[in-house]
Amino acid sequence: MAGDDVLGRIDPRLCVACKAARGLCGIDPCPLLQRVQHHLPKVRVAGKDLFGSSPPSLFVGRHGYPHVTVGPMLPPEHLDDDRAHRLDDPASWMDSLTIPDVVGLRSGLVRTTHRVRVHDASAPDRITRLSQELAVAARPVDTEVHLSRVPRFTAAHVGEFTAPHGPTVEVERAQLAENVRVERRVEAVTSDTDLLAQEGLVDLYRNGTDPYQLERILSAGMLGRGARRRLVPTRWAITATDDALGKALIGQVRDLPTVDGPVVHAAERFGNRFFVLLLPRVWGFELVEAWLKGSFWALAGPRGDAAAPAVPMGPAAPPGPSMPSAPSAPRAGPVLASDHEDHRGRTAYAANTTGGYYATRIAVLEHLIRIRCQAAAVVLREITDAYTTPLGVWVVREACRRAMAAPGLPFEDAGSALRHIRRHARSPEWEAEAPFLRTALRQRTLDGFP
Numbered sequence: 001m002a003g004d005d006v007l008g009r010i011d012p013r014l015c016v017a018c019k020a021a022r023g024l025c026g027i028d029p030c031p032l033l034q035r036v037q038h039h040l041p042k043v044r045v046a047g048k049d050l051f052g053s054s055p056p057s058l059f060v061g062r063h064g065y066p067h068v069t070v071g072p073m074l075p076p077e078h079l080d081d082d083r084a085h086r087l088d089d090p091a092s093w094m095d096s097l098t099i100p101d102v103v104g105l106r107s108g109l110v111r112t113t114h115r116v117r118v119h120d121a122s123a124p125d126r127i128t129r130l131s132q133e134l135a136v137a138a139r140p141v142d143t144e145v146h147l148s149r150v151p152r153f154t155a156a157h158v159g160e161f162t163a164p165h166g167p168t169v170e171v172e173r174a175q176l177a178e179n180v181r182v183e184r185r186v187e188a189v190t191s192d193t194d195l196l197a198q199e200g201l202v203d204l205y206r207n208g209t210d211p212y213q214l215e216r217i218l219s220a221g222m223l224g225r226g227a228r229r230r231l232v233p234t235r236w237a238i239t240a241t242d243d244a245l246g247k248a249l250i251g252q253v254r255d256l257p258t259v260d261g262p263v264v265h266a267a268e269r270f271g272n273r274f275f276v277l278l279l280p281r282v283w284g285f286e287l288v289e290a291w292l293k294g295s296f297w298a299l300a301g302p303r304g305d306a307a308a309p310a311v312p313m314g315p316a317a318p319p320g321p322s323m324p325s326a327p328s329a330p331r332a333g334p335v336l337a338s339d340h341e342d343h344r345g346r347t348a349y350a351a352n353t354t355g356g357y358y359a360t361r362i363a364v365l366e367h368l369i370r371i372r373c374q375a376a377a378v379v380l381r382e383i384t385d386a387y388t389t390p391l392g393v394w395v396v397r398e399a400c401r402r403a404m405a406a407p408g409l410p411f412e413d414a415g416s417a418l419r420h421i422r423r424h425a426r427s428p429e430w431e432a433e434a435p436f437l438r439t440a441l442r443q444r445t446l447d448g449f450p
Contacts, residue, residue, distance in 0.1 A: 051177065053075065055087040057074075060237070068117075070113070071111065072112055075087065075110070086105070103158065116128055118230045124221075130143075146172050148171070163391060183209070185207045186204060242362050243358045249365035258282065262279055262413065265278070265406055267403035272396065274402075275425060279376040284342045285436075288379070290336055290380065290427035291335040337353050338433045356396040364379065
């Protein structure tokens with residue numbers, strides 16, 4: 001475990017930019033993630049053979065790409081369908097679980113690994129094929145595996161993109177203990193080898209398939225044209241799914257009338273506070289993230305100043321319109337990051353806010369489709385010290401969906417809406433990191449001409 005003296009020498013701006021993905025501080029493994037060694041379930045496994053109810057779930061690792069690891073995820077026990085499904089159902093965690101609850105729940109899942117090439121998706125071996133069957137399954141599936149060693153539940157594996165999980169162990173043999181039920185539309189799309197992967201994702205989404213299952217299907221290499229199908233690391237599949245679905249929704253939103261006037265939506269969950277400003281403009285989107293003092297990725301180093309990193313750089317690698325209450329104590333300045341797009345969209349990856357950008361964008365777009373309007377959306381995400389452990393991108397997506405589901409607060413003009421956000425936000429500097437917002441406020445609409 002990294003000591004506080006090491007963490008104290010890391011500029012938090014590096015952590016926010018890296019999120020354990022790029023090794024910017026030069027320390028491997030990430031010293032912040034090494035601190036997460038708590039909230040573990042009291043699970044003991046006597047041998048290498050496991051029989052458990054997969055939610056259903058699989059995991060594809062990214063290290064060593066194009067050689068990756070793939071395998072089913074399962075608890076070391078049989079569960080009824082409701083309990084098993086809840087292990088991989090983020091939407092159900094929002095109202096009843098705390099951060100320790102989520103970590104504890106997910107830490108009971110064993111992640112099994114089996115090394116293959118990403119190109120093997122179209123000609124899978126037995127373990128890869130089993131993982132693909134879990135990806136398309138409509139309900140939990142009892143699964144048997146023989147592991148290379150006895151799994152030890154001694155640490156929670158957490159990250160910014162994927163939900164926590166338990167020990168990672170190589171799988172030597174695996175088989176399903178029951179038949180897999182597959183929804184008819186899922187079977188039709190995954191069997192169509194002439195359909196592009198993005199077309200398949202959009203088709204299934206519009207026909208009601210759970211987006212979290214879409215991530216699994218894409219990750220398992222079950223979409224795309226024939227031999228061009230590839231296994232996709234789970235971390236990448238999450239963002240790719242949000243991006244593909246978001247682009248499809250943007251195509252629909254652009255043909256809708258604009259909202260009547262500025263509207264502000266807000267919500268808070270798991271230490272993530274969202275303020276969403278909808279402006280009566282053509283589609284555009286901006287996400288500003290403010291990592292406040294004590295939030296997970298801004299935990300390291302001195303806060304509130306511009307201290308330079310002392311560690312050598314490594315190689316890059318609730319309902320209603322009420323707002324979250326404003327704090328009364330003085331605060332150090334947050335670490336800010338932002339990305340945006342105008343009505344033309346974006347072609348480059350949102351490298352500053354990463355997966356959170358696409359997860360937030362799709363939550364806003366789903367709301368605009370529901371109300372049959374388009375808008376320029378500016379989102380402020382404040383991450384507070386209550387966000388003690390990274391839980392995955394699903395937190396961003398579901399918390400923003402909660403904000404959009406709450407009744408919006410209308411305003412006569414954009415200035416009034418911004419003043420309202422300023423009164424409740426904990427990061428007064430955020431507007432300086434919002435170039436799209438400044439541009440949108442300068443633009444005149446047709447209604448503004450005499």
